[in-house]
Amino acid sequence: MIVDEAPAPPLARRPRRSRDAGWWLFMRVSGVLLAVLVLGHVLDRFLIHDVGDVDYDFVARRWRNPFWRLWDGALLGLGLAHGFHGLRIVVEDLVADPRRRLSALAAVAVVAGVTLALAAITVVGV
C-alpha cells in the first residue's frame, strides 16, 4: 500500500464513477427526506403516543388515512433503498476478492429485494 500520497477524502464523500452518479444523488436526496420522515415517526411513536400502545388497531386506524400510509410507505421504501445501498458501499469498500465481493453483493441484493417486496405488500395490503 503506497502511503506517500495525500490521504483520500472520507469515502462517504468521494465522488463515485459516473455510473454511480445517480446513486450519489439518491443517497443525499433520500437521506434528507428520511431525516424528516424518521423524525416525524419517532416523535409520533415515542412522544405523542407511547410505543407500547401501537397495536394492530392503532395501525389499522392510521392507515385508513392515505397520508399515513404514504408516510410509512415512503419511510420503509426510501429507508430500505438508502440503507441497502449504503450496505453495498460498505461491502465494496471492505471485500477485496472479486468473487467474494460478487457473492456478498448478490446476497445484499437478494435480502434487499425480499425485504422491499415484504414492505410493499404490507403497506399496500393491510
Add this chain to the structure above:
Amino acid sequence: MRRVAPERLEVYRGGPGLWAFLLHRITGLVLVAWVVMFTVEQSTLLLGADSHDRFRDVLTTVPFRLVELAVVVAALYHALNGLRLVAVDLWPAATARHRQLLQAQVAVFFAAAVPAAWIMLVRLFDA
C-alpha cells in the same frame, strides 16, 4: 475493480473526521438491521390482529425497548452527520469550517439525544 478502502485506517491520520465517518457507517449498519427487523414485524399485520399483537407483546419487553432507544440515538447521529455531509456537498467552502461543523453537530446531537433518551426511559419504566 480494486478494493477502495486502504489496508490500514492509519492512512487517514485519525482525527475527528475519521471518527465521524466510522460512526456514520456503524450507525448505518445498525439502522439497516433495524429497518429489516421492523419490516418483518410490520408484515405480521398481514396475519391479522391476534398474531400481530402477540408478536408485539414479545417485542415490547424491556430489553427490546432499550434496543429501540439505542436505535433512535443511532438514527439521530446518522441523520445529523448525513446532513452535515450534504451541507458540505452543497457548499464546499464550508470545509474551511470543518471543525466548527463537527462541534456543532456533536452539540446538537447531545442536546437532542439526552432529552429523547430521558423521555423514552421514563416512559419505559412507567409502563
